Amino acid sequence: TQLLEQSPQFLSIQEGENLTVYCNSSSVFSSLQWYRQEPGEGPVLLVTVVTGGEVKKLKRLTFQFGDARKDSSLHITAAQPGDTGLYLCAGVDTGNQFYFGTGTSLTVIP
Amino acid sequence: DTEVTQTPKHLVMGMTNKKSLKCEQHMGHRAMYWYKQKAKKPPELMFVYSYEKLSINESVPSRFSPECPNSSLLNLHLHALQPEDSALYLCASSLTPSGVIGDTQYFGPGTRLTVL
Numbered sequence: 001t002q003l004l005e006q007s008p009q010f011l012s013i014q015e016g017e018n019l020t021v022y023c024n025s026s027s028v029f030s031s032l033q034w035y036r037q038e039p040g041e042g043p044v045l046l047v048t049v050v051t052g053g054e055v056k057k058l059k060r061l062t063f064q065f066g067d068a069r070k071d072s073s074l075h076i077t078a079a080q081p082g083d084t085g086l087y088l089c090a091g092v093d094t095g096n097q098f099y100f101g102t103g104t105s106l107t108v109i110p
Numbered sequence: 111d112t113e114v115t116q117t118p119k120h121l122v123m124g125m126t127n128k129k130s131l132k133c134e135q136h137m138g139h140r141a142m143y144w145y146k147q148k149a150k151k152p153p154e155l156m157f158v159y160s161y162e163k164l165s166i167n168e169s170v171p172s173r174f175s176p177e178c179p180n181s182s183l184l185n186l187h188l189h190a191l192q193p194e195d196s197a198l199y200l201c202a203s204s205l206t207p208s209g210v211i212g213d214t215q216y217f218g219p220g221t222r223l224t225v226l
Binding site: 045 | 214
């Protein structure tokens with residue numbers, strides 16, 4: 001059973017478009033992280049959110065943690081080819097177990 | 111500094127070889143992890159060390175043998191691997207003092223392993 005489901009699984013868009021990636025669960029998480037991973041490299045931490053309803057911005061990236069702390073979203077404005085990669089959400093549930101999401105592979109076409 | 115280093119970057123080995131992967135962090139983190147990752151899939155947890163002691167083994171075959179010589183170093187010894195073991199092997203660390211997986215993890219760049 002996969003605790004954290006991401007959608008979409010694959011996404012291919014043109015440079016300049018906006019996109020949103022979703023990370024959903026039926027379980028409550030005490031914290032949630034988003035990572036970006038480029039091919040052949042390790043995941044790089046983008047953000048950690050801990051408070052229900054929290055919104056964090058990182059340049060063109062906006063992260064939101066759901067009010068009930070069961071879901072999160074990542075919105076990218078004006079996507080660039082450098083945003084290409086595998087986006088992974090990951091969470092720590094209330095039992096202190098860590099889970100990765102199923103992943104979203106993003107390709108931004110110049 | 112949130113750096114986790116891994117060596118080698120790439121490794122090609124035969125099914126009868128013995129090799130080791132190395133991981134190092136100097137952030138004072140007390141939990142360290144090994145993951146296996148196939149292309150475009152999320153990492154799969156293999157082992158967790160907390161305070162240099164093995165706390166979690168996710169039913170990994172014995173041809174993978176982890177070792178934690180001290181709080182900064184983590185090794186993964188490989189012996190008699192199979193071609194299906196080819197993958198990106200990632201090391202991570204977190205501050206968590208209690209050994210429970212419950213803190214933000216920082217990842218190394220990985221070792222790309224190919225088993226012939």
